[in-house]
Amino acid sequence: MNDILDELRWRGLIAQSTDLSALAEALSTGPVTYYAGFDPTGPSLHHGHLVQLMLLRHLQNAGHRAIALVGGATGMIGDPRMSGERTLNTKEVVAEWTERLHAQISRFLDFEGENPAQMVNNLDWTAPLSAIDFLRDVGKHYRLGTMLAKDTVARRLNSDEGISFTEFSYQILQGMDFLELHRRYGCTLQTGGNDQWGNLLSGVDLVHKADGVSVHALTTPLITKSDGTKFGKTEGGAVWLAPDLMSPYAFFQFWLNTADADVVDYLKVFTFLDRDTIIELAEQVESDPAVRKARTAQRTLAREVTTVVHGAEATERVEAASAALFGGGDADALRHLDAGTLADAVAEVPRGQITIGETTIVDALVAAGLEKGRNAARRVVGDGGAYLNNEKVTDTDRVIGDDDLLAGDVALVRRGRRSLAVVTG
Incomplete structure (x- = not known):
């Protein structure tokens, strides 16, 4: 347990901490109970949440006690954004998204064994709380000056739209989570992205004022690209972890397309590969043109992250599809692809309509x-x-027939090595 902070620092997973030396002592003297919260303000977690999930698992692997909180209560409000007021989702939608997030998070932490993680929902202690009890027991510990000074709140107050009392109160609700988890489970550490620093401090201050105990907060950096552009945006939007919003094939391709300048940092953050393996890949990227051309580091990154998020079987299907389409695979390899994987792999290639049994090549x-x-x-x-x-x-009169159709009733035509298209009857 003594080395966990050094490992997290080497991986680039530490941005801010309330007191890093005190946290280091706590981590070295015994198991620390810690948590991160995930609000169901959408139907899936995305690449930003993945950083927290990796951090949670690193700490659990080091022997500490993980709590994953899904915000069934805070998700009905949403953390204030810089751009303006959120549209509130219905209770039914938030409940559905809460269940989806539960299922996603369950892939990342070990909920069995000698050191099982716990999954909690803050709706369980927020829903029974009356407004009077909330104001008397929790609200009395907050000072408006501190709340108003929060960066997002200050910017929104100076905007034309302002900020509602509902979103203004979000930081109290999140702070209350830390207090509740401290009382129920002895939780003394909350982690989050660096943009959540103010909310994390809200919980630290509340626990100190309400229970007279010092607890810890630790944030991870916001991941960026070396060229200064925003990390994690695609033409379709965010890099979702749910396969029905972003297919495992598209997910794999996103990581495969990582720039050489970014791949080593992403290997540290988004994989569990050991230090020696990552250092070796870094040296190869730096000095070996063949490795750069083959994108060995990127392929390793894509394989590892896709396996963590979607499982080894999905990764194998994705790599088989990629090899069959673009790696010089033969017709037999294509025929072994299932309809779903093949459809995902060719989702963005050109399409054409033909008449099966009549249309020539x-x-x-x-x-x-x-x-x-x-x-x-x-x-x-x-x-x-x-x-x-x-x-x-080579026969210009070659007709495409039923026997040429692959899974999903499609055929693939290609001009040269890279120009690929799908034809359907």
């Missing part, structure tokens, strides 16, 4: 937009640059 190339006209398509086929389901086609 020439017309399929045109229908899929891989060539502008039949004459150009004929030349591609004649020159050996046309492929149907990874098999070279």
Whole structure:
């Protein structure tokens, strides 16, 4: 347990702490009960939450006692944003999202064994609390000056829209969580992203004022790209951890596309690979052009993160699909892909409509937009640059039939090595 802070620091997982030396002493003298909260303000966790989940597991692996809190109560309000008031979701929607987050978090922590994690919902102690009790027992410990000085609150107060009393009260509710977990489970550490520092301090101050005990807060840095652009945004939005919002294939490809300048930092933050392995990959990225060209570090990152989030079986399917489509795989490899994985893998490639049993490879190339006209398509086929389901086609009269259809009733046509499209009947 003595080395856990050094490990977290090396991985770049420490930004701010209330008292790092005191926390180090607490971690070294015995198991510390700690928690992080996840609000169901959306139907899934995303890449930002993944940083906290990795931190929670590192601490649990070091022998400390993890609590994952899903905010069934705070999720009905939402942490104030810089951009303006949130739209409140219905209780039914928040309850549904709470269950989805429960299921996602359960993949990351060990809830069995000698040191099991716990899952809690702050609605359990917030819902029974009357407004009078809330104001008398909790609200009396808060001072408006401190609450108003919080960065988000100050900015919103100076905006045209202002801030509602509902969102203004969020920091009290989050602080109350720390107090409740301290009283119920002896929790003495809360972790969160660096943008949550003010809310974490709210809980630290409340526990000190209400129970006269000093507790700890620790934040992780907000992950950025080396070029200064925001990390974790795709054309489809956030990098969701739920497979129905972002397929495992698309998730894998996101990490595979990591820049050389970022991949080592992401290996430290988002994987459980040991230090020696990461250092070796870092040296290879720095000095070995073959490794950079093969994107070995990126492929390792994508494989590790996808396995953590979606499981080893999903990762194997994704890698098989990637190899079959772009790694020079043969037709047999394509036919072993299931319909869902294949559909995810070709979700963003061009598509064309054909008539099965009548359309030739020439017309399929045109229908899929891989060539502008039949004459150009004929030349591609004649020159050996046309492929149907990874098999070279040199006969311009080759008709695409039922036997050519893969799982999901699609066929793949290709011009050259990289220009791929899907055709359907």
